[in-house]
Amino acid sequence: MATDSTENTTETTDGAEPTVAGLAGRNADLLRFATAGSVDDGKSTLIGRLLLDSKSIFEDQLEAVEATSASKGYDYTDLALLTDGLRSEREQGITIDVAYRYFATPSRKFIIADTPGHVQYTRNMVTGASTADLGLVLVDARQGLTEQSRRHAVILSLLRVPHLVLAVNKMDLVDFSQEVYEKIHAEFTQFATKLNIPDLEVIPISALNGDNVVTRSESMAWYSGPTLMHHLEHVHVASDRDLVDVRFPVQYVVRPKSDQHHDYRGYAGQVAGGVLKPGDEVVVLPSGMTSTIEGIDLFDREVEEAFPPMSVTVRLADDVDVSRGDMIARVKNAPQPSQDIDAMVCWMTTTPLKPRQKLAIKHTTRTARALVKDIQYRLDVNSLHRDQETKELGVNEIGRVQLRTTVPLLCDPYAQNRTTGSFILIDEATGVTVGAGMINSGT
Template sequence: MLDNNQLLRFTTAGSVDDGKSTLIGRLLYDSKSIFEDQLQSIENTSKKKGHEGVDLALFTDGLRDEREQGITIDVAYRYFTTPKRKFIIADTPGHIQYTRNMVTGASTANVATILIDARHGVIEQTKRHAFIASLLQIPHVIVCINKMDLVDFSEDVYNEIVSQFEEISSKMLVKDVRFIPMSALLGDNVVHKSENMPWFQGAPMLHTLETMHISSDTNKVDARFPVQTVLRPQREGYIDYRGYAGRMASGVLRKGDEITVMPSGFTSKIRTIGTYDGEIEEAFAPMSVSITLEDDIDISRGDMIVRSNNKPEALQDIEVMLCWLNNRAAQPRTKYTIKHTSNEQKAMIKEVVYKIDINSLDRNKEDKDLQMNDISKVKIRTTKPLMVDSYRENRTTGSIILVDDTSNETVAAGMVV
C-alpha cells in the first residue's frame, strides 16, 4: 500500500536559527518516523552536548563537521512515510552565502516551507527565499511562523507577520500561500494541533502536507520524451527490435500516436510502449519506458520524441534566469557543457542582460559580473539546438545546468524564460 502513496517533495528555508532543523526533527519525532538506533544515537549525542532532552536539530545535521560548528552547511535530505503520503525533505542552510544551496534543494520541490522567527518578523532572508520560491515556480508555499512560545502565542504578532509577508508575496508569482503559527521546539501545530493557540483555526503542518493537492502541478498537456539510450538487444526474438528508452518528462504518449522526432523533424507513429513488466497502452510522467516506432528513423541520445501537433521550440539562442553556483566568477566567452534533459551540448554565455538585487527586486543592467549566488537573466548560445519549453510551463524541459569542462563542476542552474 505504501508503494502506491503519492510522493511530495518539500524544502525548508529560513534565516539562521529560525529553527528549520528543529522543525524537521519535531516532524520526524512526533510522526514516529525515526528508527530506534537513530533515536538512540541522537539521544547519546544530545547528552554529550549537555542537553536535557533530545536535540531535535540533530536529526538533519548529519555531518560531523556541521555538528561541531553548530550550523547546517549543506542540503540535508530526509525521507519519511505516513499512512497517507511519502515525503522527501530538503533542509537548506539559512546563511546568505548559501543561497545556491536553496536553489538546489528547491529545484524539484512541490512545496516550499519558509520559516520566520516570530520575534523578528519578515527580514531580508525571508524576501530572498520567497523570491527564489517564486523564481523556481514552486506552486505551494507554507509560511511557518515559528517560536510563537517566545511571543506568548500572540495572535497580534501572527497577524502582523502575515500582513508583512502578503505585502512581498503580492509582487511575486506565488500562487498558494498558507500560514501556520507554531513552536517547533514544543511541538505546537507541527504534527498535533496546538492547545496554546485556540485562535488559529487551520490545520497543523503535517496534516496540511498530507492533504495538499499536488497532482495538478505536473504538465499533462505537453508530451515530452527525451531519449536516453537506443536499445538493440541481439538475442533470439529481439533481432529486429529497436527501442528508444527514457523517462517521460511530461504529458502522455499512447500507442498509435503520431510523433515527431526533434531536432531532425522525422515523423512516425508509436508501435509499442514497453516496461520491465511488459507492454502498456500509454505512458505518462514520470514513467521510464521503451518506445518502438513504425518506421526506422535515425534517433540517438539527446533527441526528443513529441506529439506532431505539439512541439517544443528548438533553439540555439536561449534566454534563461541563471543562478551562479560556483566559487569562481563566470568568465566571458568561456565554453561550458550545457545539460538539458538527456541532451549535452557545448555552450557559452553571450550576454548578461541584468542581475537581480534580491533584497529590493531591482534589475541592475550595469553590473555584468556573475559571482556565486548571483541570479541574473542571460543569453546562452549552444552549438546545436535544444528542445525547450519555458520553465513556467514545464519544469523538466525548461531547466538547464552548466558544467565547467576543466573541473567538471556544476557552475550554474538555469530556468528558460
C-alpha cells in the same frame, strides 16, 4: 530494516537525491518539498519533528540523538541532529549541504530537501528547491521576517515552486501570541504580492514541542487552519505538471542481447510533459521523423499511458533513428529548436561569469557547448532591483543571461515546463557544475 514504503531515513550529503526503493510505487502519491529560512529558524528541528512524529526514524537513531543531547546538557532532544549529517554542521549548529530525507504516511510519500539558510549557501538552496513541488519557509516568531526569509521566498518564486508554506516557528517563545502571528502573516502576504506565488499557506508552529506540526496545538486555539502535516498530505500537486505538451527526452536506447528479446528496441527516459499512449502519432526531434507509439513499458509490465514524472521505455512502430539527446513529442505540438537562449542563471562558483565565456551546457539529456553573449542584469533578490550596469555574476548571484549554443536545444519556457525549461552549465576543464539556468525564451 525498514520496509520499502515507510520507515527509512537514508541521507546524502553530496547534493544528489537518494535512490528510494519503492518510492515510485504504483499507487504512490509523492510530494517533494524543500525547507528554507534564516539560520537558526529551526529547519532541521522541524524535519526531525516530522520524522519523529510520523514514526519514520529507527529506535537506535532516536536513542543516539537523545544520548548526544544529554551529553551536551540539553533538557530536550535536539531533533536537528537527525538531519545535520556533516560534522561541520554539527559543530556550527547550521545546515550547509542539502540533506535529502524521505518518509511516508498512509496518505502520501515525501522527499524532503533540507536546504541551508546562510547566504553563502544560496546555490545549495537553489539545487535543493529546483525539483520541489512545495517550498516551506520558516521564520522565527521572535525575529519576524528577515532579509534571508525574503531572499528564499524570491528564489522559490523564481524557481516556480507552485506551493509555498510560511511556517511561523518558535511560537512557544512568544507565548503563542496571536498578535505576533497576525503581524508576520500580514507582512509576508504583502511581500508575496510582488512574487509569483500561486498558493500560500501560513501556519503557526513550535517544531521543538510539536505544536501544529502533526497534532493540533491546544495552546493556539485561536488558529483554525490546518496543521503542517495535514496540509502536506492534502495539497494538490498533480495539476501542477504540464499534462498537455508531450515531452519525452530520450536517455538510453534499450537493445537486449538475449535471444528471447533480440528484436526489442525501446527508448528509455523520464516523461517531462504530456501524456503518452500507445497509438499516438509522434515526431522524433531534431530529425523530424514521425512514427506511432507501439507500446510503453515499465520494468516489469506494459502500461496504457505514461505521464510526468514516470520513467518508462517507449517502443515505436517504425525503425527510426533515435539516440540519447533526442526528444519524442506530438507532431502538432513540438518544441521549437533554439540556439539563442534567454535565461535567468544562478551562478555557483567563485570564478565570475563573464561575457564571451565558453561553457558546456546540459539540457534534459542533451549536452552541447554554449557561449555567453551578454549579461543583461543582475537581480538583487532582496529588493528585486535589476542592476543593468553589471558586467559579471559572482558566486550565489542571479542574473539574466543571453547564451548561444552550438546545437539547437529542444526547450520550452521555464514557466511552462520546469524540466525542459531548465539547464545546468558545466566548466569543461574540471567537469564541475558552475551554474543553473531557467529559460525565459529561445529562438
